[in-house]
Amino acid sequence: MAAPASLQTAAIAAHRFGLGEADLGTPGADPRGWLLAQIGPADPARGEGLLSTAQAVQHVRDETRARREARRAAPGEKPVDEKATExxxxxxxxxxxxRLLTAAATTRPFAERLQWFWANHFTVSLAKxxxxxxxxxxxxxxxxxxxAGSFEQLLWASTTHPAMLRYLDNQQSAGPHSRAVSVAARRAQAMQEGPRVTGLNENLAREVLELHTLGVNGGYSQADVTAFAAVLTGWRVAQQGPGDAPPFDRAWHEPGRKTLLGRTxxxxxxxxxxxxxxxxxHPSTARFIATKLARHMVADDPPPALVDRLAARYRRSGGQLAELYRELIDSAEAWGETPAKLKTPEEFVVSSVRLLSLGARMQESGPLPQMLAAGSTVLGQRTHSAPSPAGWPDRAEEWLGPEAVWKRIEWxxxxxxxxxxxLDARALAVRSLGPRLTEATRLQIERAADGPQALALLLMSPEFQRR
Known part of the structure; x- marks a missing residue:
């Protein structure tokens, strides 16, 4: 007998759009309504010892100053850098x-998934x-x-944040004709110490065009990259002053007009x-964002018709992200019964915690947060440490190597x-996966030698590994 349609949609809402649930009753009788109600800003992050941007910038200044003073006091000693890291x-x-506790405990998992998606799209990584x-x-x-605001608003907030300015080297980008370059040249002649000035740096300009907006084939040229880099000069984190000071320093800005994508x-x-x-x-941005969102939510190779509709909705709404999410929820392609997306290590670990109903009981310290952080790291996705500005990969082939699969089995x-x-893994499988649970997997769990083996089989089942 086929499962009720409402139970099918509840399973998809919980596992594909959300982060997994222990009980399919959570999305309720109206799973689409459950998702629509979550559209909005992400919940405030849980946790203690969290710094605002202003506090974080001041912390970086303090640590940099302490390291500089330590090097002067003990030049050449390696422990100085080790102490700075501490x-x-x-x-x-x-x-x-x-990040992990918020995802494990949230009652708005669709909003949290979207936060993950955008944080990966606008990657800033500890790898640097x-x-x-x-x-x-x-x-x-x-x-x-x-x-859930406009994409333009999100783009502005991410591009001008001190973390992005430092990650993509705009901190040291100076216009060739700027005052900073002139001063640095005079100091160099006089052999005086001054700020390190390396000239125009194109990293931020290139990645905003290639990774954040237009895409690699979005219709821009190298001349556009250079012009954009000149526009971005001066946007940097001040070396001194309050952490919330405006990040624009006119002394580093390239003077004169700049022409980019045909506009001056x-x-x-x-x-x-x-x-x-x-x-x-830009139309290229609409298609690029639509493709990435459809790939993340629906399939590694998203249906072209879905991408077309998402891009059209983006353009009609002027880039309003809430409208994009509504189009996605209304699209039949997003509700296919066969799970197509492989969970990343972070998704696997967090959805496991939610499956086991542990998230709501988590405290800021203790074994469960360690289980989250250690699990994601061991499985190859250390939190906040994407390998490049392109972020973590979003296709199954990147996570399915033999060693990666074996690490999932061990965890x-x-x-x-x-x-x-x-826990009763047999009952948990039925309650959480519902109609997604195949007879073959149900029998495997039923015939497990003991509870630990049954739970491991549930976590490694294709129905749980995919969303």
Whole structure:
């Protein structure tokens, strides 16, 4: 007998749109309504010891100053850098715990999934040391409040955040004809110490065009990249002063007008707002964002018709993200019964915690947060540490190597050994997966030798590994 349609849609809402649930009763009798009600800013992050952007910037300044003074006191000693790293550790750990705990315990998992999606789209990573202490503040202040507003607003918040400016090297980008370059040249002649000035850096300009807006084939040229880099000069984090000071420093800005994508912009900070507005409204951006969202939510190779409708909705609404989500929820392609997306390690670990109904009981310290952070790291996705500005991969082939699969099995086995005797995996499978649970998987779990093995089989089942 086929499962009731409402139970099918509840399973899809919980696992594909959300982050997994222990009970399909959570989406209720109206799963689409449950999702629509979650559209809005992401919930405030849970956790203690979390810094605002202003506090994080000041923390970075303090740590940088302490490291500089330590090097002067003991030049050439390696422990100096080790001590500097320790200064950031508490902030980094608090940020990682917060991200995972918030996802594990949220009652708005669709909103949290969208926050994950955009944080990955606008990647800022600890893989680059210049972002230490800033990544968590970036997600909390630049991403969470803006996931359901306009894309232009989200683009502005992410591009001008101190973490992004440092991650993509705009901190050291100076216009060739700027005052900063002139001063640096004079100091060099006089052999005086001054700020390191390396000239125009195109990293942020290139990644905003290629990864954040138009896409690699979005219709821009190298000349556009260079012009955009000139527009971005001066947008940097001040070396001194309050952490919430405006990030624009005119001394580093390239003077004169700049032409980008056929439009000419005057010098000064206002040009960046105009450029980002143009990029947000560009047809290539609409298609690029539509494709990425459909790939994340529906399939590695998303249905072209769905991408077309999402892109059209984006353009009609002027890039209003809430409208994009409504189009996605209304699309038949998003509700296919066969799970097509493989969970990333982070998704696997967090959905396991939610499956086991542990998220709501989590505290800021103790074994469960360690289980979250350690699990994601062991499985190859260390929190806030994407390998490149392109973020973590969103296709199954990137996560299905033999070693990666074996690590999932080992982690599931450890969880089973720890919790399998306290839970009835057979009942949990039915309650959580509902009509997604195949007869073959049900029999495997039923015939398990004991509770730990049954739970490990549930966690490694195709129905749970995919969403």
């Amino acid at each position: 200064g950031y550790r508490a902030v980094i750990l608090a940020d990682a715990r917060s 040391g210049s972002t230490r202490g800033l990544v968590g503040a970036f997600e909390r202040d630049a991403i969470r409040p803006h996931i 912009h005057p010098e000064g900070p206002e040009a960046l707002r105009a450029v980002l507005s143009d990029l947000a409204q 599931a086995t450890r969880v089973g050994d720890r919790l399998g005797r306290q």
